[in-house]
Amino acid sequence: MPQAADRVPLLMLAVDRDSSAPMHRQVFDQIRGAILDGRLAPGHRLPSTRALANELEVSRNTVLAAYDQLLAEGYTDGQTGSGTRVSNVLPEDVLAARSQALQGEDMPTAGWLSNSGARLAALQAPAGRVPGRSRAFRPGLPEIDRFPWNHWSRIVAKFWRGPPRHLVSYGEVGGYMPLRVAIAEYLRSVRGLKCTAEQVIVTAGAQQAIDLAARALLDPGDRVWIEDPGYAGIKGVLTAAGAELVPVPVDAAGIDVAAGRARASEARMAVVTPSHQYPLGSVMSLSRRLELLEWASESNAWILEDDYDSEYRYAGRPLSALQGMDASGRVIYVGTFSKVLFPAIRLGYMVVPPGLQDAMLQVRRALDDQTAIAMQPVLADFIESGHFASHVRRMRTLYHERQGILIKAIERRLKGILTVTPDEAGMHLVAEIDPAYGLSDGEVSNIAANIGFTVLPLSAFYMGKPLRAGVLLGYAGLEERDINAGIDKLAIALTT
Numbered sequence: 001m002p003q004a005a006d007r008v009p010l011l012m013l014a015v016d017r018d019s020s021a022p023m024h025r026q027v028f029d030q031i032r033g034a035i036l037d038g039r040l041a042p043g044h045r046l047p048s049t050r051a052l053a054n055e056l057e058v059s060r061n062t063v064l065a066a067y068d069q070l071l072a073e074g075y076t077d078g079q080t081g082s083g084t085r086v087s088n089v090l091p092e093d094v095l096a097a098r099s100q101a102l103q104g105e106d107m108p109t110a111g112w113l114s115n116s117g118a119r120l121a122a123l124q125a126p127a128g129r130v131p132g133r134s135r136a137f138r139p140g141l142p143e144i145d146r147f148p149w150n151h152w153s154r155i156v157a158k159f160w161r162g163p164p165r166h167l168v169s170y171g172e173v174g175g176y177m178p179l180r181v182a183i184a185e186y187l188r189s190v191r192g193l194k195c196t197a198e199q200v201i202v203t204a205g206a207q208q209a210i211d212l213a214a215r216a217l218l219d220p221g222d223r224v225w226i227e228d229p230g231y232a233g234i235k236g237v238l239t240a241a242g243a244e245l246v247p248v249p250v251d252a253a254g255i256d257v258a259a260g261r262a263r264a265s266e267a268r269m270a271v272v273t274p275s276h277q278y279p280l281g282s283v284m285s286l287s288r289r290l291e292l293l294e295w296a297s298e299s300n301a302w303i304l305e306d307d308y309d310s311e312y313r314y315a316g317r318p319l320s321a322l323q324g325m326d327a328s329g330r331v332i333y334v335g336t337f338s339k340v341l342f343p344a345i346r347l348g349y350m351v352v353p354p355g356l357q358d359a360m361l362q363v364r365r366a367l368d369d370q371t372a373i374a375m376q377p378v379l380a381d382f383i384e385s386g387h388f389a390s391h392v393r394r395m396r397t398l399y400h401e402r403q404g405i406l407i408k409a410i411e412r413r414l415k416g417i418l419t420v421t422p423d424e425a426g427m428h429l430v431a432e433i434d435p436a437y438g439l440s441d442g443e444v445s446n447i448a449a450n451i452g453f454t455v456l457p458l459s460a461f462y463m464g465k466p467l468r469a470g471v472l473l474g475y476a477g478l479e480e481r482d483i484n485a486g487i488d489k490l491a492i493a494l495t496t
Contacts, residue, residue, distance in 0.1 A: 011030070011031065011034065011040075011046070011047065011052070013027060013030045013031070013052070013055075013056060014030075014056070015027065015056055015058060023058055023062050024062045024063070024065035024066045024069070025066075027052075027056070027058075027062065027063060027066035028065075028066040028069045028070060031046070031066065031070060031075075032070065032073075032075055035075050035086055040086050041086065042086050042087065042088045042089075043085055043086060043088055044085060044086045045082075045083050045084070045085050046067070046076065046083065046084045046085065046086070048083065049063040049064050049067060067084055070084075071084070074087055074089075075087055135454075135477050135478060135482075136453050136454070136478055136482055136483075136486040137428075137448075137453055137454060137455055137472075137473040137474050137475065137478070137486060138454040138474045138477070139279070139427065139428035139456060139472045139473075139474035140309075140339055140427060140428070140474060140476075141343070141427075141474055141476060141477035142339055142340065142341070142342060142343075142395065142427070142476050142477055143395060143398060143399075143476055143477050144342045144477065146394070146395075146398070147341065147342055147391070148387055148390075148391060151382070151385075151387050152378070152382065152387075155378045155381045155382055155385075156378050158381070159377045159378055159381070160374075167373060167377060168373075170369065170370065171370050171373050172370065173361050173364050173365045173369060173370055174198070174200070174201045174202065174361055174364070175200070175201060175202025175203075175349075175370070175371055175376060176202065176373060176376035176377055176380060177197065178377065178380040178384075179202060179376045179377070179379055179380035179383075180197040180198075180200040180201075180202060180349075181197040181380075182379075182380050182383040182384050183197075183200050183202075183349050183383070184196060184197040184199070184200050184351075186383060186388075187200075187321075187333075187335075187351065190311075191307065191310060191320065191321045191324070192320030192321055192324035193321055193323050193324050193333060193351060194323070194324055194326075195323070195333075195351045196354075198357055199351050199352055199353070199354060199357050200349055200350070200351055201349060201350050201351075201352065201357075201360060201361065201364060202347065202348075202349050202371050202376060203347075203348045203349060203350060203371055204346050204347065204348070204371050204372070205336055205338055205346050205347065205348040206306065206308060206334050206335065206336035206338070206348040207233060207237060207348075208348065208368075208371075209334045209348050209349065209350035210234065210237045210271070210304060210306070210334055211237045211240070211241075212350065212360070212363065212364055212367070213302075213304055213332050213334070213350065213352075213360075214237055214238055214240070214241035214243065214269075215241055215363060215367065216356075216359070216360055216363040217268070217269065217302050217332075218238075218241045218242070218243050218268055218269060219242070219268075220241070220242030220243075221242060221243075221244060222241075222242075222243050222244065222267075222268035222269070223243070223244045223246050223264045223266065223267040223268060224238055224243045224244070224245060224246060224267055224268060224269045224270070224271060225246050225248045225255070225260045225263075225264065225267050225269070225270035225271065225272075226238070226245050226246065226247060226248065226270075226271050226463070227247075227248060227250045227255050227271070227272060227273065227277065227278075228247035228248060228249055228250060228462055228463050228464055229250065229279055229280065229458065229461035229462045229463075229466075230247075230250070230271075230273075230277075230278065230279075230461060230463075231273070231278045231279075231306070231461070232460065232461060234271055234306075235463075238271070243268075243269075245463065246260070246263050246264040246267055247462075247463040247464050248260040248263065248270075249467075250277055250280060250282065251282070252282050253282065253284065253285040253287070253288050254272070254274055254277060254282055254283065254284030254285060254288045254289075255270070255272050255274075255277075255284065255288065255292070257288055257291040257292050257295055258291075260295070261295060265295075265299065266299065267299070267301055268301055268302065269301060269302040269303070269304060270292065270295075270296070270301065270302075270303050270304070271304045271306065272284065272292070272303065272304070272305060272306070272322070273305075273306045273307070273308060274289060274305060274307075274321075274322045275307055275310040275313075275319050275321065275425070276308075276309055276310065276313075276425045276426050278306075278308065279428070279430060279456075279458065279461050279472055280430060281423045281425070281426055281429075281430060283319060283424075283425075284322070289322055289325060290325075292322070293322070293325060293326060293327075293328070293330065293331075296328070296330040296331075297328045297330060301330065302330055302331075302332060303322065303326075303330055303331045303332070304331075304332050304334060305321060305322045305323055305331055305332065305333045305334065306334050307321055307333060307334065307335050308335070308336060308339060309339050309340075309425070309426055309427055310335075310425075311340055311392045311395075311396065312395070312396055312399055312425055312426055312427060312476075313396075313424060313425040314396065314399075314400040314403070314424055314425060315424040315425075321333060323351065326353075329353035329354065329355055329356075330353070331353070332350060332351070332352055332353070332356075333350065333351040334348065334349070334350050334351075335348060335349055335350075336348035336349075337379065339427065340388075340391075340392060340395075341379075341388075341391070345375055345379070346372075346375075347371070347375060347376070347379060395476075399427060399475070399476045402475045402476065402478065402480070402483065403422065403423065403429065403475055404422075405475070405480050405483050405484070406420075406429060406473060406475045406483050406487070407420055407421075407422060407429070409483055409484050409487040409488075410431060410473075410487060412487075413487050413488055413490075413491040414431075414487065414490070414491050414494070416434055416436070416437070417433070417434055417437050417491075417494055417495075418431040418432065418433060418434070418471070419431065419432045419434060420432070420473075427474060427475070427476035428472050428473060428474040428475065428476070429472070429473050429475065430458060430468075430470045430471070430472055430473075431470055431471050431472075431473055432468065432469070432470045433469045433470055433471065435469075439494075440457070440459070440469060441457035441458050441459050441466075441469045441470055441471050442457045442459060442460075444457065444471055444494065445457040445460075445471060447493050447494060448471075448490060448493070450493070451489055451490070451493050453486060453489075453490060454474075455471045455472070455473060455490070456471060456472040457470075457471055457472075458470040458471060458472065
């Protein structure tokens with residue numbers, strides 16, 4: 001059995017037998033250089049002399065000589081039983097050399113970025129996506145504690161205890177075919193799509209699907225309608241593609257197509273959330289849907305339909321997707337499992353028109369061979385076995401209850417500050433700020449942040465001048481006690 005020291009990762013070293021420098025000096029110089037430039041941090045354990053000698057195919061005495069020199073000059077410490085480690089207190093000349101290197105005039109800075117890179121770096125992170133932030137009242141976070149982990153873990157074990165050879169080799173660029181079949185069947189029966197499994201492309205989340213569509217269909221300078229207010233994350237994807245963003249106002253009937261025509265009738269694409277507009281929650285009316293499809297057909301433009309939380313509709317008839325109404329093949333449909341199951345699954349999909357599917361797969365192949373396979377067969381089984389549909393039904397009931405709890409808590413504790421009305425769908429509510437209260441939505445958001453809550457200002461979702469002042473309050477991932485306690489704490493902060 002190998003010694004513990006032999007399990008330490010080996011170093012990227014090599015010896016040149018034709019060099020005039022002794023081999024022990026070559027080993028010393030390379031390890032010293034790695035310490036100098038920070039690749040070997042203080043406390044890092046070096047491989048055993050035996051392991052390193054075997055790797056370099058030199059005698060152990062060569063490595064011992066190098067290690068002795070490192071120890072003598074203060075670069076390493078050696079303790080019986082714990083091996084050789086980089087010294088925690090390095091020689092002054094090492095620290096000075098490292099400082100000088102880090103301050104060198106040739107170190108890359110933000111000024112080295114490309115024009116598109118600089119534009120991307122200037123964008124703010126999508127609201128609510130900061131890791132480690134409080135769950136209250138973060139929009140878009142599903143209930144993960146009540147996810148059927150027992151069923152999920154059994155399916156994981158079923159596939160990966162002894163995986164078929166084809167699952168651990170290179171797969172299809174469009175994704176695991178049984179999953180594509182399951183997604184297509186689900187979308188046809190539940191969302192009214194017209195599609196085959198071959199039109200489905202599995203991606204690493206909705207954001208990658210949108211990026212793929214933008215790269216395939218947009219040229220630099222092309223104009224794109226985006227909803228205003230709308231999801232901030234879409235800006236980065238379109239900016240990376242070199243698109244010119246055209247904000248189009250949203251009202252109770254969805255995106256204002258007439259305003260879009262007036263601002264950029266020649267636009268190449270429109271990105272919309274018709275089933276439940278983000279963040280306002282409005283549903284695109286039938287007349288607006290027909291208007292939008294007519295514009296796309298006339299202008300040879302594309303419609304990118306982001307159907308991010310369509311599963312959670314609590315009242316009225318289930319709404320069919322815009323793609324199901326498309327007769328001219330202009331709609332690219334995008335969905336995600338991150339908000340239905342759990343964010344870390346990082347699986348989404350796109351449904352492309354039949355005439356585009358081969359070309360889109362070629363673009364996908366050029367950019368990224370395939371989405372990681374590990375969760376795809378698990379998710380396919382989860383859907384086919386009925387666990388997915390059962391989970392969605394349970395969460396739909398639970399989220400509706402939690403929305404009601406949030407509304408009652410706001411009416412009880414924040415009357416005169418926030419006003420909220422029920423929403424027929426979704427995972428968050430927009431609470432309007434009473435003008436008499438005297439604070440902006442940004443100020444309310446900052447007060448909430450100071451007590452550890454994520455309360456997003458509506459103004460952050462506008463590209464132009466904000467037309468409404470309010471805050472987004474997510475409720476899906478919060479237990480009743482957390483909702484009530486959170487609103488109580490927020491009320492105290494906003495009234496003191």
